[in-house]
Amino acid sequence: MNGNLRALKPYPMAELQARKSALIGRGMRVYDFGTGDPIEPTPAFIVEAARQAIPRVSQYPSVAGTPTLRRAATDYLRRRFAVTVDADTQVLPSAGSKEAIFHLPLAFLDPASGRDTVVYGTPGYPVYQHGTLFAHGREHPVVLERERGYRLDLGRLPSEVLRRTAIAWLNYPHNPTGACVDRAYLRDQAAIAAGNGILLASDECYQDLWFADAAEPPPSMLEVATTGVLAFHSCSKRSGMTGYRSGFIAGDPALIKAYRGWRAAMGVGSQAFVESAAAAAWSDDAHAQDRRAVFADKYRVLVDGLRALGIDALPSSAGLYIWAQVPGGGDADAYAARCLEAGIVVSPGGFFGAGADGWFRLALVPSLDDCRAALAIWPRTGVGGRGSGVG
Ligand SMILES: Cc1ncc(COP(=O)(O)O)c(C=O)c1O
Known part of the structure; x- marks a missing residue:
């Protein structure tokens, strides 16, 4: 074992x-x-999209996903965040965010190089830690404090930790505290990550679930940076599709290319009929x-x-x-x-x-x-x- x-x-x-x-x-x-x-x-139209897409001949899906899904994802990012990314080079579907989060360190950690550390906030989603440990990485949990609005500030980490850090995870709106952040915070974190050669991974699965009195819908990391950044989105909560297992990763084309190449070895391509349902979901905001x-x-x-x-x-x-x-x-x-x-x-x-x-x-x-x-x-x-x- x-x-x-x-x-x-x-x-x-x-x-x-x-x-x-x-x-x-x-x-x-x-x-x-x-x-x-x-x-x-x-929603019934999503179920119907899946049903219509079940094929008579079933063949292996591609890790790159269907062009229709990638296009639906980029159209969503443009409508929701006013962000323009390329559907072929900057978007990659996932079989739900969880596996993509878990697998990220397997693709981007190289403990032998000295860049062996993954930074994440705690309390937090446990999968940041699990993925790190399975990739034989070094975990660096940062205790998030109520007085600081549960914000993980990379700028407060010791320089030797920053030097060793390969990946830093952010997640706002935050599970479990419900903390939210603004663009200025995201911009600061992106600048620190870029200055230290850190892959900044932003888990954005709750971005569309804002409460009525929210001053402003939660922003995406992609609004402030795409270089060195990956954002993880999910159909699960936005569209009531936790059982379908579908999401996407968007951001830096070089990182997307590397991750896509590695994921081909894994068998994590999702079913084309699920991707049809996901494309329908990302195409609708109502x-x-x-x-x-x-x-x-x-x-x-x-x-x-x-x-x-x-x-x-x-x-x-x-x-x-x-x-x-x-x-x-x-x-x-x-x-x-x-x-x-x-x-x-x-x-x-x-x-x-x-x-x-x-x-x-x-x-x-x-x-x-x-x-x-x-x-x-x-x-x-x-x-x-x-x-x-x-x-
Ligand atoms: C912070 C966070 N990230 C990712 C996920 C995984 O979502 P998915 O259903 O897309 O795998 C969850 C699920 O609860 C979550 O809370």
Whole structure:
């Protein structure tokens, strides 16, 4: 067995699923705010596009993807971010962002060269770390602080870390905290990455899920730089397609060329009929608007409801999550277990790495009615913290 496999903790969301199934097996009503896997149906025109494209003769897909999908992706980038990239040289489809994120260090880390480090923020999406370890890279997690708006600032890293860094990951709107950033921040980070020869990877899978009162839709890294930069987009949350597995990577043509060449060895080309559905999804903005309105409604009900219970839920203007503090202080794992006993699945902060003690995450998944029903039974106190009566 790969020793790095042995060193890893179980994937947190798999653990949540197991706990949830056990509760359902006991006949309990469960409100699942755990995994960020929305329940709203995939829009009918997307399903139909997939159905129409299932071929009579099925042949291997190409890693470069269909020209139709690449064109739909570039048209989307132009409409949404006013960014112009070339459909043939600057876009590459992925079988969902997760695999593309995981595989990136396998393609772009060369530990023997001294450029062996991957920088990422924590708490954060665990796959930045997993991909690094499997590629035998050196991880450099940076604890993101509330006082700094959970922003990862490459400019604060020691110069010896910058010198060793091959890849730096950014992810705004941020999973799990819901933090957002502006173009000035992205511009600064792009300049620091460029000055240090670092591949700047921007995970942008929540870019289209802004809440109604957001001052401005979340920007893309591609608005401020394409050289040395890759942006990772996904159909999953924007279009209700988590099960389809489709996304794209866009940015620096030299990096895209290298990644495409390497991915051909991997068998990660996605099915042409999935790519047809994805092309339909990227070509339409109305459904994305409808979906973000649904998430915005859930966000409002939950944040207001939690605050009314005395729970400190951080303000956010985009994404799919609420980041909240365990009421009264205390351990997030124990609090998540207490929630589970009530039939409410939340993710304790520790699922997302260091720097998240005493916090938990809610994914905006259950229906509005279920959000309200869950709030009615929500545990108001942590375990072992102030006001819990335990310690
Ligand atoms: C920050 C972040 N990046 C990437 C992904 C993966 O998305 P996909 O479904 O495109 O693989 C997720 C999924 O939850 C995520 O939270």
